[in-house]
Amino acid sequence: MSDKAEAPEGGAKKKKGKLGKLLVVGVGLIALVGGGVGAGLYAANSGLIGGGGHAEKEEDKNTPHLVPKSEEKRASAAGGEGGEGGHGGGGEGESEGGSEKAEGLPTPAGEGGDKYASNYFTLEKEFTSNLKESVHFIQVGIAVSTPYDDRVIDNLKTHEIAVRSAILMTLSNTDEESVFTQEGKEQLQRKLTQAINGVLKQKEGFGGIGNVYFTNFVVQ
Structure with a gap:
């Protein structure tokens, strides 16, 4: 009678052992997959793979950008002196924001004004x-x-x-x-x-x- 009673208990232990191994293997696979995805994202962002992000940044750096009208350098900010270069003919020594900071007043846009600086x-x-x-x-x-x-x-x-x-x-x-x-x-x-x-x-x-x-x- 004792032999028959112990048989089911031994079988249950074997099943638990197999289940534990399956769980360990499953967790290991998830960790490997997650680590691989994370490493791939890191490499892509850092430019190690493909280099696309780095190329886009370099291209963006060398391409001229439109200057909003609000950032136009006003002649009044430089004492009315015109010059070569600078938005609106201003020189290099002007503060950002043009006349808004120099005069303390915003520049009126007016109706039908340009959207971008000149x-x-x-x-x-x-x-x-x-x-x-x-x-x-x-x-x-x-x-x-x-x-x-x-x-x-x-x-x-x-x-x-x-x-x-x-x-x-x-x-x-x-x-x-x-x-x-x-x-x-x-x-x-x-x-x-x-x-x-x-x-x-x-x-x-x-x-x-x-x-x-x-x-x-x-x-x-």
Whole structure:
């Protein structure tokens, strides 16, 4: 009788032993899988795998960014002095926020105002060229504006020789009739903008010039 009574107890112990081993194996697998996922996420975030995140950060660092109107540097913050580079023509010594900090008052946006800041730059020396199939020549002074940060102006300065060549070629391909009308001058502005952006895209992969302005315009 005692042998028959002990048999079920021994079988239960064996079942418990097997169940314990299964639980240990299961916990071990979960730990390995969890550790592998965690290691993979860490490697991806740190750039050890793929390097995509690092490349995106580098590309973002080298790409010009649009400057909100609220961050535009105002001429009043620099004592009314214009200059090359800087949003709105301000210099490097301005405090952030432009006139908001200098004057203590917010800059009124006004209706229909630009959404982004205007970063102006005046090209040195005027441009003189013969007009297309004409005995007359044109002499213009040119300034540009961009809604992007100073990297666009830096690119323009770096490749100014190529930019000046593109501007002269555009002027020499301009008809005499077009320079005497408002519509023709506005069309010339657009052509010059495209020419400058074409050079910057070729050299830097990014244009960024929004408008061209004439600081002087003479036809003789």
